[in-house]
Amino acid sequence: MSRKQYISPAIIHRLPRYYRYLSIIEKEGISKISSKDLADIMGLTSSQIRQDLNSFGGFGQQGYGYNISELKNEISSIIGLNNHFKAIIIGVGNLGKSVANYMDKAENGFEIVACFDKSDDLVGTGLLNLKVQSINNLVNFCTENRIDSAILCIPSEEAKQTVKALYDIGIKSFCNFSSYDISLDYRDIQVENIHLRDSLMSLCYKIADERI
Amino acid sequence: MSRKQYISPAIIHRLPRYYRYLSIIEKEGISKISSKDLADIMGLTSSQIRQDLNSFGGFGQQGYGYNISELKNEISSIIGLNNHFKAIIIGVGNLGKSVANYMDKAENGFEIVACFDKSDDLVGTGLLNLKVQSINNLVNFCTENRIDSAILCIPSEEAKQTVKALYDIGIKSFCNFSSYDISLDYRDIQVENIHLRDSLMSLCYKIADERI
DNA sequence: TAGATTGTTAATCGATTAACAATC
């Protein structure tokens, strides 16, 4: 079967997990796996795995299973890891720094090509092999260089202004650490939100609920 | 209606958002709101809001709507924000530092009571008003002090070992920044995962998919 | 060939949306 038209958000968010586990299993020197065995390892059902994979194509072989390297490469290609999309980091506090360092060392589909901060103390300092630029230079830089995505490591009020400026010059992909809900203001964008406070509060609920 | 037995994960993850928006609206000086108006602001449907809220109790008034401060307080109480659960940070690199600073300034249901690192360079340095302790002191500290939750800002191999040690002394709540899937090894725990790499990869997929 | 396991359709489950009687 060929690739389905619509891929659900649930599937999109499982793709990186497939990639991660297939990488681990491949490193263990195993060359093939059945949906049942992979399901046991990943805590899914074999049905779900076959459904997920088959929304992109028939990567398995009846009676045999899936070739791990092959499947891993297929998923890498589906995610688009080899695109090495050009990303910029906005806000170079501890969060921006940790994100930059993390992205630099682990394969994730992006490469960081610039970073910006509003603080004069940080502008000109080094991060990875880059010099932190002034936020005043942001729009200029992004019009002169092709940028695929912006990683927002700034508070929500600043994020709101920054997204507006970037959207106006055509940048429509964001990794958002602020609590500003970008997708409410713009429809034709790609965004992943990492809302630390919301995660903590959900965890708080779970603990509190457990102790009732 | 009184509180339902089972609250779905989907609802649990919307609670912090309700709290966030109600706080914003309250600050704007508005005192009441209908499910319809709140839905428009939050990008939900009024049905969903009424369903969500009614799984905890009837907080509204027919013909009127919801009193904002009252509802915000109810949700704060449902999440359990006033518990101020005692959390420890494990790993005080840039990520650990940014999480610590963030948690210190924003209300989230937790307070950080200690932080640990394996690096001798970091042990003894200050973070918030705490001194970074050696990871060797972790189990000892946690047996002598009541700890509600551990925030894992370390790589997955270390996370796996650390979780085992903590689980064995009864700590069963984790905010996990590593890619180790704790819930596959332990069933009776509360966990929130923040998988930065997975989020980036999902974003990568969305961009790549958009450009097909 | 027989056994294993996929790809795919059908059934089930859960979450969202619609509808409306209750009631402020």
Place this chain on the structure above:
DNA sequence: TAGATTGTTAATCGATTAACAATC
């Protein structure tokens, strides 16, 4: 009282699981 809006039940939608024919 009339209008508004909730609380709640019913309908729909989407995602997961089960089942099984196809086939390696």
